[in-house]
Amino acid sequence: MEEPTHHHLRLILFPSPLQGHINPMLQLAHILHSNSFSITILHTKLNSPDPSHHPHFTFLSLDDGLSQTESSMEEDIIELTRLINVKCVDPLRACLRKLLDDQQVSGTGERIACLISDAALYATREVAESVKLRRIVLRTGGVSSFVIFKEIPMLLEKGYLPIQESRLDEPIPEIEGFRVRDLPAMKTASVERYYQLLTSMVEETKASSGLIWNSFEELEHSALDTLCQEFSLPIFLIGPFQKYSAASSDGVRTPDQSSIAWLDKQEPKSVIYVSFGSVAAIDANQFLEIATGLADSNHPFLWVVRPDLVRGLDSECHELLPDGYIEMLGGRGHIVKWAPQQEVLKHPAVGAFWTHNGWNSTLESICGGVPMICMPFFSDQVINARYVSHIWKIGVQLEGRVEREKIVEIIKRLMTGNEGEEIRKTMCQFKEKVQVCTSAGGSSHNALQNFISFIASSSPLDLERIT
Numbered sequence: 001m002e003e004p005t006h007h008h009l010r011l012i013l014f015p016s017p018l019q020g021h022i023n024p025m026l027q028l029a030h031i032l033h034s035n036s037f038s039i040t041i042l043h044t045k046l047n048s049p050d051p052s053h054h055p056h057f058t059f060l061s062l063d064d065g066l067s068q069t070e071s072s073m074e075e076d077i078i079e080l081t082r083l084i085n086v087k088c089v090d091p092l093r094a095c096l097r098k099l100l101d102d103q104q105v106s107g108t109g110e111r112i113a114c115l116i117s118d119a120a121l122y123a124t125r126e127v128a129e130s131v132k133l134r135r136i137v138l139r140t141g142g143v144s145s146f147v148i149f150k151e152i153p154m155l156l157e158k159g160y161l162p163i164q165e166s167r168l169d170e171p172i173p174e175i176e177g178f179r180v181r182d183l184p185a186m187k188t189a190s191v192e193r194y195y196q197l198l199t200s201m202v203e204e205t206k207a208s209s210g211l212i213w214n215s216f217e218e219l220e221h222s223a224l225d226t227l228c229q230e231f232s233l234p235i236f237l238i239g240p241f242q243k244y245s246a247a248s249s250d251g252v253r254t255p256d257q258s259s260i261a262w263l264d265k266q267e268p269k270s271v272i273y274v275s276f277g278s279v280a281a282i283d284a285n286q287f288l289e290i291a292t293g294l295a296d297s298n299h300p301f302l303w304v305v306r307p308d309l310v311r312g313l314d315s316e317c318h319e320l321l322p323d324g325y326i327e328m329l330g331g332r333g334h335i336v337k338w339a340p341q342q343e344v345l346k347h348p349a350v351g352a353f354w355t356h357n358g359w360n361s362t363l364e365s366i367c368g369g370v371p372m373i374c375m376p377f378f379s380d381q382v383i384n385a386r387y388v389s390h391i392w393k394i395g396v397q398l399e400g401r402v403e404r405e406k407i408v409e410i411i412k413r414l415m416t417g418n419e420g421e422e423i424r425k426t427m428c429q430f431k432e433k434v435q436v437c438t439s440a441g442g443s444s445h446n447a448l449q450n451f452i453s454f455i456a457s458s459s460p461l462d463l464e465r466i467t
């Protein structure tokens with residue numbers, strides 16, 4: 001076999017410290033490492049990954065400067081992300097300077113090729129420029145939501161944003177298939193700051209040297225076309241990342257393997273898998289409606305109930321379940337604190353995924369060929385849900401209040417009947433497309449090869465150009 005020419009190149013990766021962002025960045029790191037790059041992961045103290053899960057990488061902790069109160073602000077991820085962008089600037093600059101200085105004196109011949117930072121860490125642009133290091137951006141969400149984020153200034157100017165309750169069902173002529181209720185929204189200290197953060201993310205992404213997506217062309221070609229009209233930088237859709245490497249735990253939370261043993265005992269395509277990701281939270285009443293709706297659906301279900309799933313609860317979520325609930329199910333329901341989700345979605349017993357439509361969950365569902373019940377909570381989830389249910393037609397959306405009768409009905413709609421059948425067929429086609437695009441000669445596979453050449457062919461002279 002030909003010796004790879006880039007074995008002397010080191011890539012510095014900087015994920016945003018939220019679960020849905022750390023996972024894809026680490027997956028990308030594994031993909032690049034298996035293509036002979038050396039990897040350094042920079043991380044904040046908050047949610048730091050467990051290095052023992054990734055023995056081939058070098059981990060460097062940055063002093064994020066977040067106080068205890070600030071670090072525990074995961075309920076307001078916008079304010080948290082904004083703070084990280086403010087506070088990471090100096091420590092990141094010092095760290096990159098040191099790494100660049102060390103490479104000169106080390107004599108190993110190894111060269112730092114670039115920084116790959118999460119799009120949400122928009123402040124990395126000025127830092128990378130100040131130390132003359134190329135900056136590539138990983139956007140962990142979809143292209144489709146990004147092109148809507150790009151329109152935020154227009155949506156604000158035309159008065160669609162901030163969202164007004166009275167206009168929820170109004171169509172937006174500027175964005176085909178979208179209503180006001182499908183636009184990004186977020187509960188945060190200041191909604192203006194939220195839109196400002198998204199706009200900064202778009203602008204600073206546009207100013208990067210290259211852009212990687214955990215997505216694939218066959219899914220997002222129309223959004224990609226729109227993006228390419230305005231973004232004249234190299235763009236690489238190399239996802240879904242999970243297709244390149246076995247599911248690896250980031251070590252932030254431990255998946256409960258009893259999920260798989262329980263699934264093994266269920267009929268094919270019978271189980272509703274329910275998980276709302278790592279951040280979204282519900283209130284006690286919604287929890288009760290979900291528990292009752294699932295029980296009344298008569299389908300087996302696997303439900304992820306994170307300890308912080310129910311907002312403002314001092315006791316265990318289980319205590320909110322009706323008396324005798326578990327006994328009444330007689331083994332038909334299995335509740336865990338955290339599931340090995342990628343494995344679950346590949347399991348033959350799973351027939352539907354009731355999801356919040358975080359981008360990772362959405363992609364993982366497509367990889368597993370599992371149709372979705374969409375219940376988005378905020379931000380890009382709302383856009384992803386609209387795409388899944390109305391544009392890609394691989395799921396149905398549960399809108400409005402969460403009520404047990406509606407839950408029973410939507411499960412029935414998806415699991416039985418013609419609509420569900422059509423959705424399953426379309427989902428199967430997407431699953432096959434994933435297989436093709438990540439195999440030799442497929443779009444994502446080619447994009448990965450192009451990305452590797454792009455990095456490997458950059459000489460130190462290229463670095464001068466960004467100044």
Ligand code: UDX
Nearest residue numbers: 019020277278279304338339341342358359360361381
């Ligand atoms: C966050 C944002 O909320 C979302 O809008 C954005 O698209 C990504 O980041 P998050 O709640 O983390 O979303 O959801 P998601 O993107 O779906 O990522 C969750 C990850 O956790 C997935 O990779 C999923 O496999 C994993 N997971 C979730 C588990 O491994 N086990 C579980 O029980 C639940």
